[in-house]
Amino acid sequence: MTRVAIYARYSSDKQSDASIEDQIRLCDERAKREGWQVVQRYTDHGISGASLLRPGIQALMRDAQSGIFNLVLSEALDRVSRDQEDIAGLYKRLRFAGIPMVTLSEGEIGELHIGLKGTMGALFLRDLADKTRRGLRGRVEAGRSGGGNSYGYDVVVNVSASGEADRGERTINEQQAAIVREIFNAYAAGKSPKAIALDLNKRGESGPSGKGWGPSTINGNWRRGTGILNNELYIGRLVWNRLTYMKNPDTGKRVSRLNLESAWVAIDVPELRIIDQELWDEVKARQHGLRKLPAFHQKQRPRMLLSYLLKCGSCGGGFSKISQTHYGCSTARNKGTCTNRSAIKQEELEGRILGALQSQLMEPELCKEFCDEYTRHLNQLRNEKNAHISAAKAELIKVAKARENIIEAIKNGIPASEVKEDLARVAARRDELQRMLDQADEEPVLLHPNMAGFYREQVAALAEALTSEEFRGEAADLLRSLIESIVLSPSTDGGLDIDLHGDLAGILSLATAKKGADQGPDLQQVKMVAGVGFEPTTFRL
Known part of the structure; x- marks a missing residue:
């Protein structure tokens, strides 16, 4: 049976949850008429379709790789996305997973729909923005607010x-x-x-x-x-x-x-x-x-290695330079609403962070555990997809056999009118399975035998490049990509405890950057994969 995932969304304040319910109800009715089984419903409430940064659509994209469903159903293509690039990217990923997309308005979505409807969606957003601006200007010309309000x-x-x-x-x-x-x-x-x-x-x-x-x-x-x-x-x-x-x-x-x-x-x-x-x-x-x-930034040294990565563990605000040599909590100094008044020398902080990236994260046992867990998780996802393909192949053989049996029954004298519907259903299912198998290649198991060693080499080289004036900027950017955030909290001895949160996508990008290495999945999607059960590295210095 076709397993269906329904997606529904509304965006404007003139709509409500009732809009979501209406969309789902219509899709449920269509699935019932077709004999499809609805296995999951994804929704986004009050979120614009101009971006894919929506929890509902992200969950749908993630589950598509796990074989939970084999068809996506929505009211219309513009409910899924109004952005040309985003809708094309989503269609490409669903097609790679062997999952067709059907809407109540357009039917089964193909390349022509993506091109035309994507363009229409973009034009709609542009036209809506122009009309909104015209309306706002009219309000301003009348001395009214053009949006928002001012203190006072x-x-x-x-x-x-x-x-x-x-x-x-x-x-x-x-x-x-x-x-x-x-x-x-x-x-x-x-x-x-x-x-x-x-x-x-x-x-x-x-x-x-x-x-x-x-x-x-x-x-x-x-x-x-x-x-x-x-x-x-x-x-x-x-x-x-x-x-x-x-x-x-x-x-x-x-x-x-x-x-x-x-x-x-x-x-x-x-x-x-x-x-x-x-x-x-x-x-x-x-x-x-x-x-x-003279502007303050003109007197400062070049951008710091850890700029914008430092967070206060007490208030969640940023840590910034409070003098030429020390970092401190910005909220405590500027607003007086945080009690974290501890400071730390820039040289000491950068030294401890670099030391951790080179020693603690590159410790053989920790690296092996990291690589094994990452490989195990991705292999599980790929094995699930391969199992789905194997199941489809086995079902295709059964469908072909059922078709032969119906044809043989007709040859033996059973009236064709009695088995016409069965034959049509079997033929449609055969074509559906064949189309899915043609679009979905079986993926090999992903292994990273040299990932840990190559990562250690790369980090050591980057740390050395920081001493070179020529390569410092590029090396600093690469090293910063390994860090999600650095949280500094007051310790019992009057100093600061430092929690380093590693950025999974950056770590894997560096570890698989070797020329000719199997890079595996698109690393831009790694953060989404991490949410399924594999979290970025975190350790205390």
Whole structure:
């Protein structure tokens, strides 16, 4: 029997869980009519189809390799994905696994659907974005909010004559406005954003996010108009379209880009003014004076080996340079809301991390265990797939035999009309099995006999390359790819305990990078495989 996986998704706030239920109900009805067995249902609630970074679709892709189902059913192709690249990649992986995709709208999906529907989905997203921007601009031109809200204001929801909610109006929140005035006055008087943030946190004042204040929340970026000190709404000037937001295709996260000033839309809203012009000008004058000083990043050394990998074990915030030679918890220094005041020398920290990568992770017994477990897990997945192929071959033989028996029965005098449906069903199943076997090659068992030794050679070479000015940058990037995160927690002796979390994908990429080696599966998918029961290496230094 055909084993079916159903996928359903909704994305906009105008839809709800009822949309998911409707999609699943229609797919269940189709499966029942076809005589298919529904073995799994995957759903994503309130998530855009512009990215594959969705738990439901990721689980479907993972299970497809395990032979849990042999057909994917959805309401329409745009429920699966609206991105051309993503839908093509998903179709390619399902086809490699021998799993066809069927939708209620398009039928069985082929290359033509992928090309045309993928293009239509991309055009739909672009058209939707353009219409949304037109609507937002109209709201801004009327002096209303173009999306989101600023600290110091409350959103006012009015009810129109038709009974619908009419949003976009704002009014001044006097309690928060007093904090805004305090920040501007303190900064104009010479106080630093860090000192202002510490004072506000000591008093228990909540920041714009509902959490503590930080220097960047106050200072922001003057070019981008971010931060309390750069928000022109406080002087009654609403500026829209200063930034463009785009999704990074690799991470799925939104990144902002500064638009040309000619593309900005500025509207006067004097009723929303909180800061008088004289105070605003004083703050801008001080900011301008500070910008004439040498930029901090120009005086710093090149990017640190462990930048952005260090985390505080007490609060989860980042560890950064608190002096020329030491690392410390950024939250403890900038916000005062973390108790982890311990610091560690850069040389000591980098030395302990490099030593761990070379000794503890390269310890023969640990490497052997790592490689054996990885190989065992992937072999299990591949054996399951090969077993599925073997089962299909055995069923194909039975189907062919059943077809011969029906034909022989017709020859012996049984009316063809009585066995017509049986013959059609057997022929359809035969064609389905043959198509699946033609598209699914039996995979060999994956072995990595030299993976541990080659990894040790590579890490030793990278550590040596760090001393070379010519190759330091590239070697640092490769070494950083081996590390998921480094967590520093206060120890009982007043120092810091260091937990090093290895990045499985980076470790395997380095271990299988030797020319001519069997690289096995796409290592970009290793993190997904790890979630099934094989976790990245973690050890305490």
